[in-house]
Amino acid sequence: MNDIEKFRAHAHDLVNWMADYFKEIESYPVKSQVKPREIYSQLPADPPAEGEDFQNIMDDFNRIIMPGMTHWQHPSFHAYFNANNSFPSILGEMLTATLGSQCMIWDTSPAAAELEEKIMEWLKQMMVLPNEWHGVIQDTASTSTLVAILSARERFTNFQININGFSGQSDMIFYCSEEAHSSVEKAVKIAGFGSKNLHKIKVDSSFAMIPEKLEKQIQKDITLGLQPIGVIAAAGTTSTLAMDPLRPIGNICKKYELWYHIDAAYAGNTLVLPEKQSLFDGLELADSFVFNPHKWMFTNFDASAYFVRDKNALISTFEILPEYLKTRSVSETNNYRDWGIQLGRRFRALKLWFVIRSYGVNGIKDTFRKHIALTGQFKDFLDQDSRFEIMAPVDFNLVCFRYTPEKISDEKTIDKLNEQILESINKTGKAYVTHTRLNGKYTIRFIAGQTRIEKAHIDKFINLLKDTIEEIVE
16 A cells, blocks of 8 residues: 555556546547446445455446546536646646645645735736735635625624624625526525525526616615625526626625625636626626636636635634644735635645646637637527527527427427437437526527537537437427
8 A cells, every 4th residue: 555666556557547538538428328326336335344456446447437427528518517627737636636735824835825825816917807806716616605605794794793693683685696506595595694585686688687676676675674785796607607797786786885796607717818808897896706717727626716805804704713723924924724614725726827837828818719719600500590599698608599490389398309309419428418497498508618629529519419309300
């Protein structure tokens, strides 16, 4: 187990396996084809009493585990949102795993703390974010939203809930749109407000929050004796990448002195593109903002970039200083354990450093533009075929569509047909797509953002879609 030369040999074998995996990835079915419990039933009931040979473990990995993996790095992965990696990110992760550092405070790994600070400054510069914002790497956007909601809670109550709990407090209200990510509701529940105190605001025809509806709801809640304290806007909703109108919402938050959090988990990556920055007009009004490099910026999960205007509100919400964590360096450095929920922290900045340095800002821009252009080619195909309906605006690299043949008018039948098309595509293993419902209608979501996607993969999906429809319908 502790033989360095064996470790070296096994590591070389693993790197060869990794390189072969990427070379051969298109030979795998994109979505795992196993049935429920199929993997579980192949695993022994009891753990091994004695250590096993590395090769035996790898044999079982290939035989049992690999068939149960859905391949998110496959160029024909068009489902959900991307969770991209890249060769530089993988190499950075290898170093992180080797170092095995616990980066909770500056003293436990000075390089980790200072690199994280610098990386967040780089991201601000790359994406033209407000200079007065302060950045920290969280694990996910879900955690970042929870951090924002907790910070809003404590700032609003002068940090009294941290001390006394909710005793004597009026009902405090948060707001988001009907299309906001489910993590918003989960965060409100975890933070102790209860889901009934999250008021969901209606959306317009493009699935974006209607600011006038937001303000009316705030005014109504105030007359009822409730306490509005925060709004979570979506800069790119989960279903359609719809953009809530950030400036009008921000102005409302300023008027009523509410914490303003912007969840830009996926679409926020495109702030690196000057031509997309106008879609984020009003971003500078936010109290907190998050996007995920682990979604589109070629960085292994997890790495969520969270920015906050009031650093003291954030730190005061989470800071606890037991004797065993007191250090002399605290006044000169960032101890990121106080910037979020976790005490223990991975060295997440390292893989981002590798990615940004390897691609360069221009390389990141070029790859995003390529993905957006490929998406445009798929949209053009749909536009030219009257049997398809595009269900939402296409501002980035997501197309929401459905098949609507002229001879079928019943909505339930059309829903069932599109569900059948999606399931048939996924069963082939040649591509993977997922769905949502827009205005109650079953809608297929197609995203073109995998790191190594090319035009050939768009063409393959178009042919697969046409063949699938012909097989099912025509």
